[in-house]
Every structure is written in C-alpha cells, then in structure tokens.
Amino acid sequence: KNEVEQSPQNLTAQEGEFITINCSYSVGISALHWLQQHPGGGIVSLFMLSSGKKKHGRLIATINIQEKHSSLHITASHPRDSAVYICAVPFWGPDKLIFGTGTRLQVFP
Amino acid sequence: EAQVTQNPRYLITVTGKKLTVTCSQNMNHEYMSWYRQDPGLGLRQIYYSMNVEVTDKGDVPEGYKVSRKEKRNFPLILESPSPNQTSLYFCASSFMSSGIIDEQFFGPGTRLTVL
Numbered sequence: 001k002n003e004v005e006q007s008p009q010n011l012t013a014q015e016g017e018f019i020t021i022n023c024s025y026s027v028g029i030s031a032l033h034w035l036q037q038h039p040g041g042g043i044v045s046l047f048m049l050s051s052g053k054k055k056h057g058r059l060i061a062t063i064n065i066q067e068k069h070s071s072l073h074i075t076a077s078h079p080r081d082s083a084v085y086i087c088a089v090p091f092w093g094p095d096k097l098i099f100g101t102g103t104r105l106q107v108f109p
Numbered sequence: 110e111a112q113v114t115q116n117p118r119y120l121i122t123v124t125g126k127k128l129t130v131t132c133s134q135n136m137n138h139e140y141m142s143w144y145r146q147d148p149g150l151g152l153r154q155i156y157y158s159m160n161v162e163v164t165d166k167g168d169v170p171e172g173y174k175v176s177r178k179e180k181r182n183f184p185l186i187l188e189s190p191s192p193n194q195t196s197l198y199f200c201a202s203s204f205m206s207s208g209i210i211d212e213q214f215f216g217p218g219t220r221l222t223v224l
Contacts, residue, residue: 035215041218045215
C-alpha cells in the first residue's frame with residue numbers, strides 16, 4: 001500500500017483547459033510539497049503548504065488536512081506546463097519525505 | 110546565484126569501485142537530502158541531514174554513506190557500488206521553518222550507471 005497516492009497517473013489536455021491533479025496520503029502530516037519535473041529531468045519546488053491554499057501565477061494548491069488530501073490546479077494550461085507533477089509528505093517525522101509516483105501532464109496546442 | 114550543484118552529472122563505473130557524488134549549496138540551508146529516482150518507483154529518499162554533523166537514514170539507505178562536515182556540502186558515497194544502484198540521483202536543500210522542511214532547491218541530477 002502506497003502512503004502517498006496521486007491521480008491521475010497520466011493526463012492530456014488542450015491548451016487553455018483547467019487542470020486538477022490530486023494527492024491523497026495515509027499519515028498525519030505537518031506539510032505537503034508539490035514538485036514539478038521538466039521533460040529534461042530538472043526538479044523545481046512549486047509549493048510547500050500546511051493549510052488552506054497557495055497561489056503562484058496560474059498554479060493553485062489546496063490542502064485539507066482532515067481529509068488527508070491535496071489538489072494542484074493549473075488555470076489556462078499551456079504547453080510549457082507539460083511536465084511530471086509530484087507530491088511529497090513527511091513520514092515518521094517532519095524531516096523524512098516520501099513521494100507519490102507522479103502525474104504526467106501533456107498539454108497540446 | 111542561489112543554486113545546488115552536483116558533480117559529476119554523468120558517471121559510468123564498474124561494480125565495487127568506490128565513488129563519491131558531491132553536492133554543494135550556497136544558500137546557507139540547514140536541511141540537505143539525497144534522493145534516487147527510478148522508473149515506476151519515483152523519488153525515494155536515501156539520507157538527509159538537519160545540520161552539520163547530523164545525518165539520518167531515509168527510505169533506502171542501504172549501500173550508501175553520507176557526511177556533513179560543512180553546512181554547504183553533503184557528499185554521497187558508494188563504497189562498493191552494485192548494478193542495482195544504477196539510477197538518477199538528486200541532491201536538494203532547504204531551510205527548516207518551525208521544524209518543517211521548507212521549499213526545496215534541487216540539484217541538476219547525477220545519472221549513474223554501474224556495470
């Protein structure tokens with residue numbers, strides 16, 4: 001059983017569509033991370049959030065601690081958003097991370 | 110420029126030949142960590158460090174060693190590499206805010222092949 005589950009595993013969209021990626025976890029946590037891995041392999045941290053909602057440009061992340069669920073939304077998606085999106089949570093303490101297997105997003109013009 | 114550097118970026122080696130992958134950050138971060146990424150398994154944490162001389166095991170520490178003698182450096186050591194350690198390795202660093210790992214900065218990755 002995976003402690004961190006992401007859905008969907010793969011997602012294709014047309015440019016301009018609203019995208020939602022989900023992350024569910026089985027342990028109580030203090031914070032959750034969303035990462036983006038570009039096709040070239042580089043990884044960028046998008047958000048760290050412990051409650052509520054955060055927004056950076058067209059990206060919005062929400063978390064519901066009680067329901068053990070987080071969502072990453074992309075508004076007005078663009079082909080440059082094509083990447084793998086990964087969520088990560090602390091496990092057995094605040095300093096050790098486990099990761100979901102990622103959601104591969106492809107946005108077509 | 111704030112960054113995490115890893116060297117080498119690519120390495121092909123043979124079973125049993127000791128190697129070190131270096132990681133350095135210039136942001137005065139307390140927290141540093143090593144991850145490996147394998148197809149179908151995603152990212153997994155190998156070792157992490159909360160500060161100088163403080164290191165701890167992650168999910169998959171077997172076959173690896175680390176040290177944190179200086180705040181900026183966190184090398185990953187494979188004393189006797191085996192083919193199952195062929196993988197893509199990432200180093201990352203961050204501040205700790207109230208005991209929580211803050212947003213992490215990742216190095217560019219090291220692709221290791223052990224023959």
